[in-house]
Amino acid sequence: MENKRTLIAIALVLFLWTGYNFLYPSTHEKPAQEQSVVEKVVPVDHSGVAVQKRVPLIDMHPSAQPAKERRIKVKSDLFELVFSSDGARLIDGQLNKFKQTNSKNSPFVKIVDEQSGEKGTYGFFGGDGFNLPPNAHYTFDGNSNEVLLSSTEKSYITFKTVTAENIQITKTFTFYPNKYYFDVNVIVNNLSNQVKNGNVNFSLVSNWDDSKKSDRYNFVGAVTYDGNKLYDDEPKKLKEESKTYGSNILWTSFTTKYFSNIVKPIGDSLKNITIEFNNDSVINIITSPPFSIQPGGSHEFKYKNYLGPRDYDLLKQTGLSFENIIDLGFFGIIARPLMVALKFFYGFLGNYGFAIILLTVCIKAIFWPLTQKSYSSMNAMKNLQPQMAKLRAKHGKDKQKLNQEMMALYKENRVNPFGGCLPMVIQIPVFFALYRVLLESIELRHAPFMLWITDLSAADTLISDAFHLGFALGPLPLIMGFTMFLQQRMTPTTMDPTQAKVMMFMPVFFTFIFLSFPSGLVIYWLVNNLLTIAQQYFINRTPARS
Numbered sequence: 001m002e003n004k005r006t007l008i009a010i011a012l013v014l015f016l017w018t019g020y021n022f023l024y025p026s027t028h029e030k031p032a033q034e035q036s037v038v039e040k041v042v043p044v045d046h047s048g049v050a051v052q053k054r055v056p057l058i059d060m061h062p063s064a065q066p067a068k069e070r071r072i073k074v075k076s077d078l079f080e081l082v083f084s085s086d087g088a089r090l091i092d093g094q095l096n097k098f099k100q101t102n103s104k105n106s107p108f109v110k111i112v113d114e115q116s117g118e119k120g121t122y123g124f125f126g127g128d129g130f131n132l133p134p135n136a137h138y139t140f141d142g143n144s145n146e147v148l149l150s151s152t153e154k155s156y157i158t159f160k161t162v163t164a165e166n167i168q169i170t171k172t173f174t175f176y177p178n179k180y181y182f183d184v185n186v187i188v189n190n191l192s193n194q195v196k197n198g199n200v201n202f203s204l205v206s207n208w209d210d211s212k213k214s215d216r217y218n219f220v221g222a223v224t225y226d227g228n229k230l231y232d233d234e235p236k237k238l239k240e241e242s243k244t245y246g247s248n249i250l251w252t253s254f255t256t257k258y259f260s261n262i263v264k265p266i267g268d269s270l271k272n273i274t275i276e277f278n279n280d281s282v283i284n285i286i287t288s289p290p291f292s293i294q295p296g297g298s299h300e301f302k303y304k305n306y307l308g309p310r311d312y313d314l315l316k317q318t319g320l321s322f323e324n325i326i327d328l329g330f331f332g333i334i335a336r337p338l339m340v341a342l343k344f345f346y347g348f349l350g351n352y353g354f355a356i357i358l359l360t361v362c363i364k365a366i367f368w369p370l371t372q373k374s375y376s377s378m379n380a381m382k383n384l385q386p387q388m389a390k391l392r393a394k395h396g397k398d399k400q401k402l403n404q405e406m407m408a409l410y411k412e413n414r415v416n417p418f419g420g421c422l423p424m425v426i427q428i429p430v431f432f433a434l435y436r437v438l439l440e441s442i443e444l445r446h447a448p449f450m451l452w453i454t455d456l457s458a459a460d461t462l463i464s465d466a467f468h469l470g471f472a473l474g475p476l477p478l479i480m481g482f483t484m485f486l487q488q489r490m491t492p493t494t495m496d497p498t499q500a501k502v503m504m505f506m507p508v509f510f511t512f513i514f515l516s517f518p519s520g521l522v523i524y525w526l527v528n529n530l531l532t533i534a535q536q537y538f539i540n541r542t543p544a545r546s
Contacts, residue, residue: 025395069135074157074173076149078180078308087157088138088171089120097260102446106308111259111307113209119281120163121205122305123170124186129286130198132169132188136161148472149175151348166192182319186301190293197292199271202303204263204284206254208235208277216392218257222275222282225250225324233275235282242276249273250321251304252284258442260310264320266302308441326440334433342437352456353449356438356520360527363434364535367427371535438520449519456520472515476522481511483529488534488544 014255070085082092093112100106107348126132138159147308149155155175162168168189190196213218214234220245222233227250233243251264252273263286271289286303293299303426306322308314314478315323328335338359345355353517362504444456452462460474485507490526514522 019253023485024297032293068139070140071145071307072140072142072157073146074149074175075146076178077151077242078178079111083140083157083159083173083308084120085138085140085159086331087120087123087125087135088161089123090114091120093307098309098357102448109259111261114205117278117481119205119207121203122184123201123203123205124169124301125201125203127525128197128198128290130165130196130200131165131316132200133168134203136163136169138171149177149269151177160225162191162274164472165196167196180314181306181320181322183435184303184305186303187298188293188301189298190295192399193295195292195294197290198494199288200301201288202263202265202269202301204252204254204261206261206282206284207284208280209518212256216355219327220256221254222252223255223260223272223283223325224252224275225321227321230324230327233282235277236244238275238277238282242274245273247271247289253325254261254284255325257312258310258445259261259308260306260322260325262306262322262325264322266304269301269303276496310440311442314345315344315519328440329432329436331429331433331436334429337438338430338434339437339441346443351449352444352447352520353453353523356456356523357527360524363430364528364531368535371429371532375493434524435521438518438524444511444518444520448522449523453523454525457518459516460519460522474515474519476519476526477511477517480522480526480529481507483526483533485509487529487533487536492534 033392069084071091072083072085074081074083078095078097080094081090082093083089091114092110092113092214094108094110096108098109100109111119119447123134124132125134138161141160143156146484147155147157154177156172157175159171162167170187170189172187173182173184174185184202186200186202190201213236214219219234221235222238224231224233224245224445226245226248230244231243247270249270251262252275253260253262255261263284267285268291269286269288274285274287276284276285288301288419291299302321305316306315306318306320310326312323312326315325315541327341341362342352342355342359344351345358348354388530447452447456448454452474453460458474461472462474463469464471464473485504488504488507510525514525
């Protein structure tokens with residue numbers, strides 16, 4: 001039994017690692033499992049009679065427009081946005097601080113790329129008896145088709161329209177200096193002599209094709225937050241069935257690995273949120289409660305928005321809980337300080353690769369005493385093997401007596417039989433937390449390190465690119481695997497030869513896993529291995545204490 005403790009400890013680490021990443025790669029909750037949050041809503045008109053269908057977001061047979069479409073370009077240092085007068089919707093948006101690849105001539109990231117007024121995002125339309133067409137033509141309150149946002153003061157752009165039923169819609173976008181978040185305020189005025197009843201909808205439309213789909217480590221799709229949990233909806237599932245959430249939702253979004261479009265309804269703008277797949281788009285629809293507007297009266301609807309990178313600090317600055325869209329996993333309470341430390345080290349090193357190395361050294365220094373105790377305990381157990389073998393031969397048939405004699409032997413030699421396992425188990429949460437930080441941090445996107453490592457967020461593919469292989473293969477994970485093999489050879493063990501041979505496959509297994517991991521993660525594991533090898537070398541040269 002004693003000979004298997006090291007095997008059990010390593011197997012436990014491996015089990016937790018594979019389980020955490022392959023079975024539970026995210027802490028997002030599945031909506032269908034939260035009946036208290038998800039509700040099925042049957043649309044009703046103002047009289048309470050069920051209606052057959054909501055006014056469609058995308059009019060497949062739009063009526064003739066009263067005027068030609070006008071496109072307004074809104075420019076700032078952070079982004080360039082293009083709005084269409086058809087529906088006063090955003091149809092195109094690029095982020096000026098982020099390129100699609102790390103190539104010098106790469107185009108900027110397109111965070112919105114609809115190219116159609118009928119499929120633009122931030123649409124506003126009626127429902128349940130309130131006739132506000134989604135493709136209504138708006139006039140723009142400005143002479144130029146290009147607006148340069150102020151870098152010191154709030155900027156506004158306003159669109160207006162009047163429907164055939166004398167309902168005036170005024171939609172105002174408010175932009176803040178050097179910020180990715182902005183406001184959308186919509187005022188509905190009743191210019192008719194009749195009471196108007198119904199509800200309205202605000203839409204977030206995200207163009208979709210299967211090339212954007214999620215992988216094992218990165219979710220792409222709609223994410224909704226209720227203040228405690230994240231609920232993700234993959235487009236593949238939305239094609240089969242839409243999802244509807246209740247009024248306790250704080251915000252809803254469409255997110256990729258590094259960028260997000262988030263909408264937070266304010267005040268009485270929210271009754272429920274429906275997320276559906278329609279016309280090759282994922283559509284988040286924020287529906288208001290039913291309301292009435294008297295002749296000459298008005299009603300205002302407010303929405304807070306974020307359109308930009310999944311940067312924790314920038315998201316937190318909004319004060320709207322948008323930073324919770326960054327999923328740091330079960331050990332988030334540990335991950336956040338690690339994220340702060342990583343950015344701090346980068347602040348004076350200027351290279352995220354070296355920042356990862358320094359952070360790894362600091363973590364190793366913190367756990368150095370525990371690791372020292374672990375390996376010392378393993379060495380002590382190894383030295384007791386001859387005496388333990390004698391006890392097994394003498395009391396092999398009497399398990400109770402054997403255990404008593406073993407415990408007496410441990411006590412006499414001041415050896416903790418579990419000393420080699422517990423320190424390693426304690427370090428597991430820190431490793432998983434740092435793993436999430438390095439996986440989620442947009443700061444590593446296209447961040448160069450040195451030599452052939454030009455993108456810490458991408459796998460090392462130097463060898464596979466040279467030989468045109470169909471899978472990721474590079475020197476970095478191979479070096480990491482070799483250091484793991486060397487570390488394992490230096491680690492004291494009480495395993496029998498058969499068990500030792502089985503454990504020799506672990507470096508191969510981990511190398512295979514790390515082939516597709518971001519280079520930043522591989523650097524962390526490689527440096528940790530090197531530090532462990534140095535520590536084990538020091539321990540092996542230190543005479544055992546009695």
